[in-house]
Amino acid sequence: MALRTYHSIYPQLGAGCYVDESSIIVGDVILEDDASIWPLVAARGDVNKIRIGQRSNVQDGSVLHVTRKSPQNPDGFPLIIGDDVTVGHKCMLHGCTLGNRILVGMGAIIMDGVVVEDDVFIGAGTLVPPNKRLESGYLYVGNPMQKKRPLNASERAFLKQSAVNYVNLKNEYLSQG
Numbered sequence: 001m002a003l004r005t006y007h008s009i010y011p012q013l014g015a016g017c018y019v020d021e022s023s024i025i026v027g028d029v030i031l032e033d034d035a036s037i038w039p040l041v042a043a044r045g046d047v048n049k050i051r052i053g054q055r056s057n058v059q060d061g062s063v064l065h066v067t068r069k070s071p072q073n074p075d076g077f078p079l080i081i082g083d084d085v086t087v088g089h090k091c092m093l094h095g096c097t098l099g100n101r102i103l104v105g106m107g108a109i110i111m112d113g114v115v116v117e118d119d120v121f122i123g124a125g126t127l128v129p130p131n132k133r134l135e136s137g138y139l140y141v142g143n144p145m146q147k148k149r150p151l152n153a154s155e156r157a158f159l160k161q162s163a164v165n166y167v168n169l170k171n172e173y174l175s176q177g
């Protein structure tokens, strides 16, 4: 069973969501319409909340977690993912906020308090240290990350196309029952 209760809070799924049965989604997690969760993802909304926007996809082996509220940090660090976001294979997203139309490359690590603005491409294997802000329209790569260059038109278009591709793919999976 992919969905589990924590402190009486059960994950909520919008219309048309796909969750692979090998993934584990716990507690205060909301998936908006047409979001998809692929094999072996762990999304643990226990000490704070996780939100995943419309048409966003979280690919195989990724780990999503959050940081608890404390006197020093009253909101803690929830994990907020916007619309049309692609999270590639084996990413680690911890207590960060992602806008819309973002691609997080395979194996990237994004740490607490990071804010990624809309329309950003994060290369495979990038480490984004705590509390950084990634500016809209740029490619970031490296460990620690470097702001590499502005995105070109085809890369910008691909951010949205990647989400469309995954909506189509999850629809195929859903139609097989």
Ligand SMILES: CC(C)(COP(=O)(O)OP(=O)(O)OC[C@H]1O[C@@H](n2cnc3c(N)ncnc32)[C@H](O)[C@@H]1OP(=O)(O)O)[C@@H](O)C(=O)NCCC(=O)NCCS
Binding pocket: 059, 087, 088, 089, 104, 105, 106, 121, 122, 123, 124, 125, 126, 141, 142
């Ligand atoms: C970063 C990326 C977009 C390529 O960008 P690019 O500017 O076209 O890069 P190029 O292939 O022209 O390479 C330019 C340089 O960056 C390096 N580079 C490429 N990808 C890199 C990465 N992820 N991290 C660090 N350096 C990278 C190349 O080795 C090259 O270095 P060099 O100039 O010393 O030879 C691509 O490599 C990438 O990481 N895509 C993510 C794919 C992914 O994970 N998709 C999700 C899975 S579905």
